[in-house]
Amino acid sequence: MKTFGLLRRQRALLNCAPISQDGLADRSMRSAVYRAAASADFVNQQNFDRAIAELVRRIPIPPETAEWFSEKDLAVGSKWTWKKIVRNPAVLAISIAVLVIAGVSVFQLLGRLHDFPGSTTARKLLSVAASTRPVMLDPVNTEAGTLSDLFFMKHGLEHYDVPVEFADFQAIGCRVFEDEESRRIAQIWLAEKRMQVFLFPAERDTKTGAVLHFPGWRYVHQEGWVGAVREHSGVCFMAALRGREKELEPYLSKPKE
Amino acid sequence: MPERKQNLPQLYRFCFLMLGDSRKAHEVFHTTLREAAVRAAQGELPREPLWLFRDARWRSLEASKTDLQPEPLELDEHDVTPEAALQTEQLEPTQLAIWISNAPDPQRTALALFYLDEFDYCEILDIAELKLNVLSRYLSQGRRQLQAWLDAKHPEPRQI
Numbered sequence: 427m428k429t430f431g432l433l434r435r436q437r438a439l440l441n442c443a444p445i446s447q448d449g450l451a452d453r454s455m456r457s458a459v460y461r462a463a464a465s466a467d468f469v470n471q472q473n474f475d476r477a478i479a480e481l482v483r484r485i486p487i488p489p490e491t492a493e494w495f496s497e498k499d500l501a502v503g504s505k506w507t508w509k510k511i512v513r514n515p516a517v518l519a520i521s522i523a524v525l526v527i528a529g530v531s532v533f534q535l536l537g538r539l540h541d542f543p544g545s546t547t548a549r550k551l552l553s554v555a556a557s558t559r560p561v562m563l564d565p566v567n568t569e570a571g572t573l574s575d576l577f578f579m580k581h582g583l584e585h586y587d588v589p590v591e592f593a594d595f596q597a598i599g600c601r602v603f604e605d606e607e608s609r610r611i612a613q614i615w616l617a618e619k620r621m622q623v624f625l626f627p628a629e630r631d632t633k634t635g636a637v638l639h640f641p642g643w644r645y646v647h648q649e650g651w652v653g654a655v656r657e658h659s660g661v662c663f664m665a666a667l668r669g670r671e672k673e674l675e676p677y678l679s680k681p682k683e
Numbered sequence: 684m685p686e687r688k689q690n691l692p693q694l695y696r697f698c699f700l701m702l703g704d705s706r707k708a709h710e711v712f713h714t715t716l717r718e719a720a721v722r723a724a725q726g727e728l729p730r731e732p733l734w735l736f737r738d739a740r741w742r743s744l745e746a747s748k749t750d751l752q753p754e755p756l757e758l759d760e761h762d763v764t765p766e767a768a769l770q771t772e773q774l775e776p777t778q779l780a781i782w783i784s785n786a787p788d789p790q791r792t793a794l795a796l797f798y799l800d801e802f803d804y805c806e807i808l809d810i811a812e813l814k815l816n817v818l819s820r821y822l823s824q825g826r827r828q829l830q831a832w833l834d835a836k837h838p839e840p841r842q843i
Contacts, residue, residue: 434816435815437819438815438816438818438819439804439815439819441818441819441820441822441823442797442804442807442815442818442819444800444803444804445798445800446800452803452805455803455804467763470763470764470767471763471826473767474763474767474768474771474826474830475797475798475826476768477768477771477772478771478779478798478829479798479800480771481771481774481776481779481798482696482700482776482779482798482799483800484776485695485696485700485776485780486776487692487695487696488705488709490709491709491712491713494691494712494713494716495691495692
């Protein structure tokens, strides 16, 4: 390029002058182009470059190559969107684990909401009820209410009284046994709906030894059995049968609290 | 990174100018993007701009290594004329691509990047790994050689 009045660097810049004007961001380039703008050689160069660039723009893009263009994220770096984050296997696994833990926690919390002093023992006794056969009990033929005297006189069990709601039912068997904590449990088999009732010591405060009272009837469930429990004078009474709460409800004098 | 700098149609055109063959250009373009996709999936995309073009450049040079190489000839050089723009109208893009792809590198890279009209000279210096005076010489020489080739191919500009 015959631009004798220009410095060597400016001549070098002019040879690299941008084809379109938006490439003039560089100050030294702007200056060089401005000084050479009127030069016929530079005008020829610019026209030539534009014509060649136009030819390059006409290079056809094959369809199989154009398929990539919709995936421009590859070129600009992978952007994290909420959808991508949610579909990420690690995030998905963690989310599922958190949901399961939360579900178990909620389930346990709901279970604990119905807990009361002695509920753990009551559930164990429901398991005992499920595995008890009539032959395991001493046969009796009397009203359940009268067995309180038997428990007191024969076994020294004080306040092991059958509530009035169940006192009139016919008992066909009874026994007294000790659980794994050496607590003495009285068990009576009633003729009514093959119901079983249990009498066992109420739970006590570990520090003071005071009985932990709770009011009214409380339900517990275990392995398809349901029990209605009430505490009175430091002794819990539980009526148990295989079935649901509504089958026990008619026998209870007061609504469940 | 500005999207303009990683314009994928321009990346394909760059491959085409470097190789002068649409099948090879597609292969290099495809390989470059497939590799980019793998790196993106692994979260290893380079932070520096223009890496796709730099990558495609080396792949193109690698792909053309096995080609028959033109004998090193002293090409004619003519001053760029006002009629050159009209002469280029008689050219097909493929003819231009074949001409550029036959140029020795790094002049080939310089011409391909420059005529994409996508990058400023600093970016071209970066991708082609050249100094300004060298890039200037390659472009100036390239214009003059291209003009001589146009003169030989189309002595008379098409009458409009």
